[in-house]
Amino acid sequence: xxxxxxxxxxxxxxxxxxxxxxxxxxxxxxxxxxxxxxxxxxxxxxxxxxxxxxxxxxxxxxxxxxxxxxxxxxxxxxxxxxxxxxxxxxxxxxxxxxxxxxxxxxxxxxxxxxxxxxxxxxxxxxxxxxxxxxxxxxxxxxxxxxxxxxxxxxxxxxxxxxxxxxxxxxxxxxxxxxxxxxxxxxxxxxxxxxxxxxxxxxxxxxxxxxxxxxxxxxxxxxxxxxxxxxxxxxxxxxxxxxxxxxxxxxxxxxxxxxxxxxxxxxxxxxxxxxxxxxxxxxxxxxxxxxxxxxxxxxxxxxxxxxxxxxxxxxxxxxxxxxxxxxxxxxxxxxx
Amino acid sequence: xxxxxxxxxxxxxxxxxxxxxxxxxxxxxxxxxxxxxxxxxxxxxxxxxxxxxxxxxxxxxxxxxxx
Amino acid sequence: xxxxxxxxxxxxxxxxxxxxxxxxxxxxxxxxxxxxxxxxxxxxxxxxxxxxxxxxxxxxxxxxxxxxxxxxxxxxxxxxxxxxxxxxxxxxxxxxxxxxxxxxxxxxxxxxxxxxxxxxxxxxxxxxxxxxxxxxxxxxxxxxxxxxxxxxxxxxxxxxxxxxxxxxxxxxxxxxxxxxxxxxxxxxxxxxxxxxxxxxxxxxxxxxxxxxxxxxxxxxxxxxxxxxxxxxxxxxxxxx
Numbered sequence: 001x002x003x004x005x006x007x008x009x010x011x012x013x014x015x016x017x018x019x020x021x022x023x024x025x026x027x028x029x030x031x032x033x034x035x036x037x038x039x040x041x042x043x044x045x046x047x048x049x050x051x052x053x054x055x056x057x058x059x060x061x062x063x064x065x066x067x068x069x070x071x072x073x074x075x076x077x078x079x080x081x082x083x084x085x086x087x088x089x090x091x092x093x094x095x096x097x098x099x100x101x102x103x104x105x106x107x108x109x110x111x112x113x114x115x116x117x118x119x120x121x122x123x124x125x126x127x128x129x130x131x132x133x134x135x136x137x138x139x140x141x142x143x144x145x146x147x148x149x150x151x152x153x154x155x156x157x158x159x160x161x162x163x164x165x166x167x168x169x170x171x172x173x174x175x176x177x178x179x180x181x182x183x184x185x186x187x188x189x190x191x192x193x194x195x196x197x198x199x200x201x202x203x204x205x206x207x208x209x210x211x212x213x214x215x216x217x218x219x220x221x222x223x224x225x226x227x228x229x230x231x232x233x234x235x236x237x238x239x240x241x242x243x244x245x246x247x248x249x250x251x252x253x254x255x256x257x258x259x260x261x262x263x264x265x266x267x268x269x270x271x272x273x274x275x276x277x278x279x280x281x282x283x284x285x286x287x288x289x290x291x292x293x294x295x296x297x298x299x300x301x302x303x304x305x306x307x308x309x310x311x312x313x314x315x316x317x318x319x320x321x322x323x324x325x326x327x328x329x330x331x332x333x334x335x
Numbered sequence: 336x337x338x339x340x341x342x343x344x345x346x347x348x349x350x351x352x353x354x355x356x357x358x359x360x361x362x363x364x365x366x367x368x369x370x371x372x373x374x375x376x377x378x379x380x381x382x383x384x385x386x387x388x389x390x391x392x393x394x395x396x397x398x399x400x401x402x
Numbered sequence: 403x404x405x406x407x408x409x410x411x412x413x414x415x416x417x418x419x420x421x422x423x424x425x426x427x428x429x430x431x432x433x434x435x436x437x438x439x440x441x442x443x444x445x446x447x448x449x450x451x452x453x454x455x456x457x458x459x460x461x462x463x464x465x466x467x468x469x470x471x472x473x474x475x476x477x478x479x480x481x482x483x484x485x486x487x488x489x490x491x492x493x494x495x496x497x498x499x500x501x502x503x504x505x506x507x508x509x510x511x512x513x514x515x516x517x518x519x520x521x522x523x524x525x526x527x528x529x530x531x532x533x534x535x536x537x538x539x540x541x542x543x544x545x546x547x548x549x550x551x552x553x554x555x556x557x558x559x560x561x562x563x564x565x566x567x568x569x570x571x572x573x574x575x576x577x578x579x580x581x582x583x584x585x586x587x588x589x590x591x592x593x594x595x596x597x598x599x600x601x602x603x604x605x606x607x608x609x610x611x612x613x614x615x616x617x618x619x620x621x622x623x624x625x626x627x628x629x630x631x632x633x634x635x636x637x638x639x640x641x642x
Contacts, residue, residue: 101386105393127516132386135393151536166516252392278385282377289373290496297489304482311465341476348483362491362498369495 082233085200085207092267093202096285098278099271105133106250107268110261113248115191118183118239120171123192124272127165132271139165146170184225186238195266195273202266207231209262212241519642524578532594534583537641541583541591542629543602544639547613552576554600555614565625569614572628580631580639581615587622602626 074081092099108129111121126143130136143163148170150159163170172188173179180187195201208231216228226236243258250256271277347357382388470478510518520537522544527533530551533544547555555569556576573579583591583602590606597603598619599612609620616625631641 096380098381098384100384102384102389105389125513125516127512135390138393164521166513282373285377286369286373290369290492294489294492294496297485297492300485301489304485307468311468340474340480344476344480344483348480348487354483354487358487358490359494361487362495365491366495366498 076233080234082235083207083211083230085203085231088203088206090202090267092270092277095281098281099267101133102252103264103267104271106252106254106261107264107266107271108133109250110243110248110265111191111268114242114261115265116169117172118179118188119191120173120188121169121191121272122171123168123190124275125166125168126163128275130165132275136165143167184238188239191269191272193273195270197273202270204231205269206259206262206266208237209243209265210259519640521638521640523637524639525637529577534594535641537629542641543579543581543583543594543615543626545579545594545613547577547579549577551600551613555579555612558612558614558616560616564617564623567616567625572614572616572625574631575633578639579613579615580629580641582627582629584627585609585622586617586624586626587620592626 091097092103111119126139129142130139134142143165146163146167147160148163148167150161152158171190173182176187189197195205198204200207208229211231212227212229216222220228220235222228223236226238227240228235229237243261245258246256247261248256254260274280346353348354378385472478518538520535520542522533522535524544524546527544527546529546530548531546534541535544536542552569558569560566560568569576572581585592585604585606587604587607587609590604592602592604592609592611594602597610599610601613601615601618602611603609604611604620604622607621609622610618611622611626612618614625615628617623629641631639633639
């Protein structure tokens, strides 16, 4: 034990000495640089060379790293990647805007009359439509159009009952295999979260729905059973163009053009993926408002608390020194 | 002015417990006021977009159908 | 005694440098450095402080512009209390809402709440019939009681029963008896229109319930439970 402690001491002592040595050296150097200017310029060139070199080295290594690993590497050809969708100025995508619920209502109509024959929307219950784009009675009536399984009865048999508000929208096919079998092996994806699940979101879906050309461009290879759509990765999509002018009849009198229907159904699908968006945006603004006021107040309080500390004066008055000898009793003067 | 300030001080801030009560009471009031105010602003920004702005059309329609 | 002390002192003196030769060297070196550095600084200039600009002397700025000019103390004091109080109020508002959001998060979600209510059409149930429906995973008995059964349920001397409860406490409309079909003993589902009292009989351990669902005989301690229900319109009941 003592051996260990002693060896530790041995190592510590010389280190301390070295530190002291270095400190004294820097002190002398700073004193000397301030005194002579010629020496000062020479040493400043030397001191700048090191940081300048280090900076050059850093920039160089970043550049080297970027050209090695930073550039985009595309594994796919542009055709396989698909055309990037056009950016559209979605009104509901603005930070301070809710969904246009009239548009949601139209979009749901388009979904029900057009998309629902192949695509499911399995995460959306009827109750979600209430208070967003349907009245309670409309939603109940719609739910009752479909039949759902009951829980097992006394004999263990599962019966059918009309739908309720708590039921989810019915799927067009019993399962994925049935969907594939009915669609040439291609599975129509569930649309509940489609806006979140694809790059480009709303822009992609709108571009895809409206982007079918009259006929594929010259030289494009379109496989049997597929359709050409430049926005679809690989350009060959099993879904044919479905939206044509006046395909549905809107109950609010809006003209059902292809792009109007595509816009409505896209906004509806965005609602299906993010039904909380309206509340989320409103809550976000409220949080921002409260916390910015709180921040300003806390800056003020900080200044208030620091004011006496920052503006105080410290004055040191040394005590009056008196020699202790004068206080000693003096020997009587003999003379 | 000074009289008002000192009466406010004496009434609300002088005792710590009273000050705490004032703070919590005003927090409650602020919550109410802020919620109403922000709701109003939000609704005016999104005029005509929300369900409550358009539902009267469909409610009336449903009633008409029943008649 | 004095001799002993002096010997230990000499031993100590001899031992220290001997035992720690490196340490001794280090101190010696340090002292040499110190003396040298002092002499060097003496040579170059009169060096006092290592901080730049310290020699010029610190100028203390004037704070007169920031002074309270109104003279009174009350105004600024009320203002500063107001600012601090406002910050406290806003902070407590934020804290309250944060806590509330976390607590609300723990309550039942919308899909559970949507299934928590069951609406039943009563016109399909004839008088004197039992209907069992599922509500929140549990069976619910709905009995359309005849007048004789209502009379029987009301005439029973309920004060002396195991779980005393009058029939009027157990129903909202006397002809409709709605209760959870879970035996209060160990959770079996009783059989309707059976048992010694014309009500329900639990096949598991032989508990007998009367036509008001009250325990009359057997091991069960309590009457059959009544769920929350409501008649929003004629011929309809909403359970939950």
